[in-house]
Amino acid sequence: MNRYFFDFTISSLLIYKKRNLFIFLMLTLLLFLSSSILFVSSSLKTELIEAADELPQIIVQKRIGGRLRDIELEKIPFLVSIEGVERIVPRMWGLYRFEKLGMSFSIVGIDRFDYDYLHKLRDAAKILQKDPKDGMVVGQGVYDALQKSYYKSYFNFLLPEGGIKRLNIVGVFDTKNRLLSNDMILLNTQNARKILGIKEGYATDLALYVPNPKEISTIAAKIRLLDPSLFVLTKEDIKTGYEEMFDLKSGLFLLLFIMVLVTFFMIVSDRLSALNSQEKREIAILKAIGWSVRDVLKEKFLESFFIASMAYFVGVALALVYVFVSHAPLLDDLFMGSFMIHPPLVLDYHVAPSTYLLLFLVSVPVYLAAVIIPAWRVAVSDVDEVIR
Known part of the structure; x- marks a missing residue:
């Protein structure tokens, strides 16, 4: 050519x-x-x-009429007695509606490094421990949203029973998985209880850790059989969903x-x-x-x-x-x-x-x-x- x-x-x-x-x-x-x-x-x-890979092996919840309700912490001794369960971590989490921007933030209460499935957020938890009382660590998406609303260094949360809880932004975290961290706010469990309206002696759900993956389905079936009032989810169930x-x-x-x-x-x-x-x-x-x-x-x-x-x-x-x-x-x-x-x-x-x-x-x-x-x-x- x-x-x-x-x-x-x-x-x-x-x-x-x-x-x-x-x-x-x-x-x-x-x-x-x-x-x-x-x-x-x-x-x-x-x-x-x-995001599903980061979840615990088994999650136990309480649902009434198809709606998620807080679960009693007194269920822990019964669950930990089941053979194959290594330990149980109560989880405090929920959604907080920010009406001004028409958005919802994911509130996660954490005091220690109990959330092994959130190991990527441990650095954020370390920052939080430096100001455990009135501090919070927010995801990049939350931080950007607050900046647009002129909340440069703090945010006032409206409590369910009335009143305001002011928390300072002590850190911003960003993980590889944006779906996991973008809308998340980490704070201590006591502040999470106040903001989400979770009473003492209750948790949003319970995370069960099982060392042997082959026993997960057996343990989940046993919990459903022994206590039908509990709603049990495995990691595979969530992935399927x-x-x-x-x-x-x-x-x-x-x-x-x-x-x-x-x-x-x-x-x-x-x-x-x-x-x-x-x-x-x-x-x-x-x-x-x-x-x-x-x-x-x-x-x-x-x-x-x-x-x-x-x-x-x-x-x-x-x-x-x-x-x-x-x-x-x-x-x-x-x-x-x-x-x-x-x-x-x-x-x-x-x-x-x-x-x-x-x-x-x-x-x-x-x-x-x-x-x-x-x-x-x-x-x-x-x-x-x-x-x-």
Whole structure:
């Protein structure tokens, strides 16, 4: 291929610039939407799985009428007596509604390093111990939200029984898993009790630690049998629940993705149907002046590959910026649903190379075929017949 061959390809692109620009914009838009959907779903799925891995092996709760109620600490001796249970940690946690911004924060009470499943937050807990009485360590999302509301160094919590509890911001933590830490506030258990309205002698739930993973399901079944009033969740149960929630949410995006693909293939089908008379005459003239079928297909390949590859790179690049720089403001809200009552979630990059390959295969090769196949049909036809 020489310079004149490339010059002809560029000239051909410019002759049909309106049509080529339309195809480029359509492909870019479709690839942008498809890429954004796949990037958001991939990142959120990874975050959910990582968050589930941080949970204790067994969680025991008390639910009445399907609603979570505080559990009595007097249940601990009974539970710890079950063979296979190493220790039990009462957990104080809940949601605090910040009406001014229409958000909810996750309150977690912690005095010691009992929350082994939150080992990534131990540095934050160390900071908290330096000011245990009126201090709190907040996630990055909480900190940003408070700064917008002019709470630079403290926050006034409204207590359930009336009154205000002022806590100073003594630290900001940020972990690899933003889904875990973004909306979290760490404070001591006494302050957590006051803010969440948990009475003495009660906890939100109980975390059970079992050294032998093979005994987890047996112990969970035994607790359900011995005390039917208790609601028992294992880590695997929670993972399954996360996966079901993810599948439900991703169904919407799968439907949207299918609609995008259908639209794309409609364009491809229309492109495959036939070349216009002017393009047919051009191919016939090229053959008449000495171009081979191979040369014609090579020129059409370069022309279509330039359009499709540019659309691919631009569409994917825009999706990367939209999802991981702008944090997918619309798709993120739709996918997260109830989670978005929390501070805005910053999506971390979790995209497998196979995702890029999938996007490439469903766009570039298909469009190349849509252009080359009709051109080949004309190129192998009789020149005189085509020109006439």
